[in-house]
Amino acid sequence: MNQELWHKAKQIYQSAIALDPPQREAFLIKACAGDDLLRREVESPLSHRPEAENFMESPALDAAARALAQEQSREPDPDLSGRSLLQYRVEEKIGAGGMGVVYRARDTKLDRQVAIKVLPDIFGGDLERLARFDREARLLASLNHANIAAIHDLEECGRTRFLVLELVEGHTLAERLHKGSLPVEEALRVCCQIAEGLESAHEKDIIHRDLKPANIKLTPDGKVKVLDFGLAKAFHREVAAADANHPPILTDQMTRPGVILGTAAYMSPEQAKGVAADKRSDIWSFGCILYECLTGKRAFEGETVPETLAAILKGPNYPLTAAGWRMLPTKAAPLRSTSGPCRAKAEIKGFPMDAAGAPAHYGGVMAESYTTPARTTK
């Protein structure tokens, strides 16, 4: 089409749409003055007007992201059961989460059962991120504690990348909590072990960042193992420091697949605000878990993710203040005798331990941490 025709047609089109539809016909006849080609160039776009309403209304980045999401949800990861990856014989799928599908497998070299977590291809060929993930995974593999499920290795077989993990049998704490609160002794036994694991990781400056009941396994022989330590960070870039002009609305924590209410409920205020997590975030999450074990209720509830986050951010009226903890049923006596590790943890944080017991201290630590944000926890 030549420019002259184009501009004529555009001008007539723009005048035509300013008119009421019944008047357009007469206008077009007059304006096009028998030029059929011109008239077609006006009428054909006009006929597409209703359809064009939604066309290009959300920007290209949105269209591309939707296409990508659809592509990814259409192509579920193939079930690797029965296959061999390096020396690992994959047995059965035992779970799937935002950070990959988990299989039970046999390490034929070391002759032991392991879990392998097949990583989704989320880095889009970004070598820098892959390298960072690699570094993180190796750092996490250095964690060696009875209450932390070990990461044995990060392997690559063809295009499949996977983590080799300690296989932990049993139910998750989340599954247990569905049935209600735990007896005080059991709650403490479980939480003290979580605290021991946390403590040991924090000593190495490794932060879990996604501590929640679904990431805690209770083994049949009474051991507690924290899963997925630090993986949230390895997978997702750290959120930049808070920007007063442009506070992020959502963080990576909330944006990866599988992040549902169950994760938001245990987030610290920093995480809810989208600021980088630190040790205090883990302690916060720990406090929420302890609270839930004892009461059977979530410390922070909301029907939706934003509502839950709003509850967390609401301020000092949350139930985890020292006052909130004191409202727990009179369980102080057994708490005193069994709160060793929690006591140690609280002392490291610079909070003198007294007879009130670990929960009160954790409540106190949390309340203090968040009312005095400048306080450093290293």
Place this chain on the structure above:
Amino acid sequence: MTGRSAHEVTRLLQDWGRGDQAALDKLIPVVYDELHRLAHIYMVRERPGHTLQSSALVNEAYLRLVDARNIEWQDRAHFFAISANVMRRILVEFGRARGAGKRWGKVGKVEFDEGRVPSPEQGADLIALDDALNALAAVDPREAKVVELRFFGGLSAEETAEVLKVSSKTVLRDWEHAKVWLLRELRHGEPQ
């Protein structure tokens, strides 16, 4: 953003605007990262009971990629123009690589939680749109720029007007016309 600050992205965009081809290669992973991030949100949203404000998310993503707050007022227009062009190149290239001849990246409202896979015929795709936009640029460069800035660059009508040094009203008129014309082009599949 692969550990890159918005400031760095801004610098890369400016470098590219000055003719540094290598800057584009460094921008690609940043945009991909943002794309994957958004895609993940949409996948979460697909689950029942999850509704997120997608327009807010997209605006946020654009802000992270194209942050003009620290740009001198005189340079803003140039910066926006560069960013929109970079976004267009990267997204279309991404679509080409993914699509491998298939239609890819439906341009229009997608009812994501209906659980239906829209048939390719239902919508236009990014690659065909890019071609149609080139045809548009041949007859009406300004109108094509309006589309590049708004659709690929994520700019508002006001920002687009600022870049093109025309009124917002002109931008909106061009935009309205471009939409119907491009849609017709894509429907008929025959460049005139």
